[in-house]
Amino acid sequence: MKGSNSHGPDRPRSDGSWSDEPRLDAPERAEPAPSAEDMMTVAASRALAGRRTCFVGIGLPSLAANLARATCAPGIVLIYESGTIGSKPDRPPLSIGDGSLAETADTVVSSAEIFNYWLQPGRIDVGFLGAAQLDRFANLNTTVIGDYRRPKVRLPGAGGAPEIAASCKETIVVVRHTPRIFVDRLDFTTSVGHGDGPGARERLGLRGAGPVRIITDLGVLEPDPGTRELVLVNVHPGARVEDAVARTGWPLRVAPDLAATEPPTAAELDALRALTS
Amino acid sequence: MARLAALPEALAAAVRDGDAVAMEGFTHLIPHAAAHELIRQGRRDLTLIRMTPDVIYDQLIGAGCAARLVFSWGGNPGVGSLHRLRDAVEHDWPRDLAIEEHSHAGMVNRYVAGASGLPFAVLRGYAGTDLEGVTDSIAPITCPFTGERLTAVSALNPDAAVIHAQRADREGNVQLWGIVGAQKEAVLAAARSVVTVEEIVDELAPVPGAILLPHWAVDWVCEVPGGAAPSYAAGYTDRDNDFYRRWDAISRDRETFRSWIDANVLGVQAK
Structure with a gap:
């Protein structure tokens, strides 16, 4: 699902912000207008501003983390579960084992060391995760769709995610906002977010604060400080609240002071294109 | 005590039908040549242990070598599903596959x-x-x-551990560096071990941060240049990302997969 113009909910609005036409208030640019996918990556990268260390999942999180390093978080230490600490790749790696992650790292450690010494004690500021399913408390499924023993779809599984979600000081989740992902009930709980609500993480002995922000191609969700249920707090340019509600498998709450996400700046888009071209 | 041996001989001695085998290498130094030799030797009913099953176990599972998989992340890194693993779990093809799953x-x-x-x-x-x-x-x-x-x-105590490393000396001391995953732990946890290396050298020059597995902690060492491909050996070969992408189409279809195994594994002699 690439690009914003091929299906209904991401169609351009009347203000032209998703149109292929140049915006009236912007200088004419040769590149296409930013897609919903680009907006998601940029919004995710901004969430790393001011963070010192980030444990990075592969895919969308890795692209966003490297964009952050090129824009709002130049000194951020990116840590990959392959054991590379302080990776500075020029291009987002295809896999967490790409040679560029090790060659550009401050140090490379064994699997036992990365999980036991670096992740488990809670040294890392942010864990950056994706998911195949997410529920209203930001619990995540990356294991199976359907019954565990007779799955409809066998997904890759846990990898580093359960302990990233448990032990980082905070976690940020990057997912596309679709009904298949935003479900009322997970088929399997692979990684715990806010469990069944207030106090769940404390009862389970999880020491990190858990998911603080969910970034999608439509907007941003954050847990309500009281109920821990996800609330839509930001909507991206060109996206509509009703789309977010319609694509969520539970009655989605919308913040009374819902904000509009700042569109990507030229500098952010240039940095993103440099990473992906 | 390490013996230098040809790969077919070492694996025939180290891995038997029904064994629990850990072929480690976390997205680097993955012992693909050894896996192909196990397929050629027709091993059956193996318990395959590996943090990231990756393309290497997709091939062993699709070739019918495995009865059980012990793992923590079973995808094609950066590409998508492991279709042979999924076909085994979802449809019992080519046979049923028990799974034991961790983080x-x-x-x-x-x-x-x-x-x-x-x-x-x-x-x-x-x-x-x-x-x-x-x-x-x-x-x-x-x-x-x-x-x-x-x-x-x-605890995991495999019957055999199989890894790939950059190099060994003639005594069988093994040196590996870069992303080192859980190879050292797998070898030390296993009853028997086979290490394939890019080259056997007269003397191991020290490399900062390298792991050394002493010759008396390893059973067989086999010189297999390029033995990690399409994975890689830092300092020797590059990861073949294009192959990982192509594997998606090769592995998606049972017959395409079988033809690929016939042409690239069964129809090929071990080096």
Whole structure:
């Protein structure tokens, strides 16, 4: 699902912000207008501003983390579960084992060391995760769709995610906002977010604060400080609240002071294109 | 005590039908040539152990070598699904495949326990997840000093560990560096071990941060240049990302997969 113009909910609005036409208030640019996918990556990268260390999942999180390093978080230490600490790749790696992650790292450690010494004690500021399913408390499924023993779809599984979600000081989740992902009930709980609500993480002995922000191609969700249920707090340019509600498998709450996400700046888009071209 | 041997000979001695085998290498130094030799030798009913099954176990599973898989992340990194793994789990093709599933932290601690001669390891993990309910080798444990509730995972002690490394000397001392994953722990946890290397040299020049497995802790060393491909050996070869992408189409269809195995594994002699 690439690009914003091929299906209904991401169609351009009347203000032209998703149109292929140049915006009236912007200088004419040769590149296409930013897609919903680009907006998601940029919004995710901004969430790393001011963070010192980030444990990075592969895919969308890795692209966003490297964009952050090129824009709002130049000194951020990116840590990959392959054991590379302080990776500075020029291009987002295809896999967490790409040679560029090790060659550009401050140090490379064994699997036992990365999980036991670096992740488990809670040294890392942010864990950056994706998911195949997410529920209203930001619990995540990356294991199976359907019954565990007779799955409809066998997904890759846990990898580093359960302990990233448990032990980082905070976690940020990057997912596309679709009904298949935003479900009322997970088929399997692979990684715990806010469990069944207030106090769940404390009862389970999880020491990190858990998911603080969910970034999608439509907007941003954050847990309500009281109920821990996800609330839509930001909507991206060109996206509509009703789309977010319609694509969520539970009655989605919308913040009374819902904000509009700042569109990507030229500098952010240039940095993103440099990473992906 | 390490013996230098040809790969077919070493694997025939180290890995038998029904064995539990750990072929480690976390997205680097993956022992693909050794896996192809196991397919050629027609091994059956193996318990395959690996944090990231990756393309290497997709091939062994699709070729019918495995009865059981012990793992923590079963995807084609950066590309998508492992279609042979999925076909086995979802449709029992080419046979049923039992799975024992962990997180990476759990798996690596199981190797650490195995290498340390302990029956289990302790970690902060799994609390609140559904993994504890589906995997017997995960159990809660109470700290005898603080009363804190933690998680125990049982030790992994494979019958055989198979890894790829950059190089060895003629005595069989093995040197590996770069992303080193859980190879050291897997070798030390296993009853027998086979190491394929890019080259055998007269003298191992020190490399900063390298792991050295002493010759008396390794059983067989085989010189297999390029033995990690399409994975890589830092300092020797590059990761063939294009192959990982192509594997998606090759592995998606049973017949295409079988033709690929026929042409690229069964129809090829071990080096």
